[in-house]
Amino acid sequence: MKNSLLAFLLFFSVQSFSQEVERESWQSENFVKFDAQLRFQVLYPIQFGDYALSKAYDSNPGVGVNMSFLNIKNFKIGAGYNIEFYKVTDKQLMGNFNTANYSSVFGTVNYELKTAEKVSFYPNIGVGYAMLKQKAGSSNFGHQDGIEYRAGFITDYKFNKTVSLFFGANYIYSKYQINTAPEFEKFFGNSQKIQLSIGLQIE
């Protein structure tokens, strides 16, 4: 019994000591840190599924900017803005406008996995506000507000301490406000895509 008690006290004291060391270590490594990483990117969306953006539009390259500003251990919290450009290919299905712009403002959480000295891999998830705006020249044919959910990854290669090249791929599911006949609600009210991105990261 004495031996058991001694062993328990010894184990508890070792555990307490190790937690103390770990806490000090976290504090010394800035466990929570404000650290800006700015990414400028070119996007290419690949729409799929039985939805309007997939069936009645052609995708064109878009652009985006993304910033991580808060690190919690290996988690990097940030926000971004993307805009993608689409050309209407089926006017009978969509109406007599020529183009649509898909823009989104979103928040993301990236998790940094260092895979090599100069290479990191960041799985990420995010959610944001999306807007699909329909245009014919300067005429505005209205817009749809919506929400997007995203999950994917980026991977970067560090040239030096400041500049990195990165590549990313995200699955993005969007849901828009729509009032139409019930059989067309999903078609005009949803979209899904794989969004490929390449760009420069500055930190």
Added chain:
Amino acid sequence: MKKITLLLFLALTSCGISYDGETRLILETTVLDRNGDFLSGIETKVRASNGSDDDLISSGFSNSYGTTFLTFTKPLNASIDISFSNEQSGYDTQSFYNINAENFDNYKLIMNEVVLLKTDDIVNLRVSFIKNSSEYNSLISSRIEGLVTGRQSLNLQDDEFNYPEDKSFTVAKNQNVVLHYTLINNDTKVKTVYTFPILIENESVSQIINY
């Protein structure tokens, strides 16, 4: 400089037609000829207009089953006009104007079948309304039931003050049509609908209606 300022002012103050991008309306109809056969390749145009502005908001062609399917965003400050035409095949253009939200059921336009008539198969029907009665009546609307083409209002709006006493309709040859017209008693404000059958043969017809 003044001209530039004026142009800038006009550009900034010109509102145009605005649209509700979150409401998508649907037109699905079948285009037939007089014999009930499907007509393919008929161009359908949907326009939004509000008197000062006019936008082509959707267009397309009927398929081999005569089916036309179009979708478009809802104009907010304009009514909708729809036309069906294929002049190269010798069909007269059929158009409907003054279409509004009441014509849509669950965002779909209620327009089951559209019959196009050949231009060599139509004549003019002129109806002259002549007031003979001592009663204090006014003519407020009229329409033709039968094979009619040309430009028609989908919503018949009573016009108590300015309804024309001469109306022309473009109708198919060799048919019986029915004229419906509405009179309002200006004292009692009671409306009464009358019907009058008219035989159309190979020539244009002038019909006088005494009321």
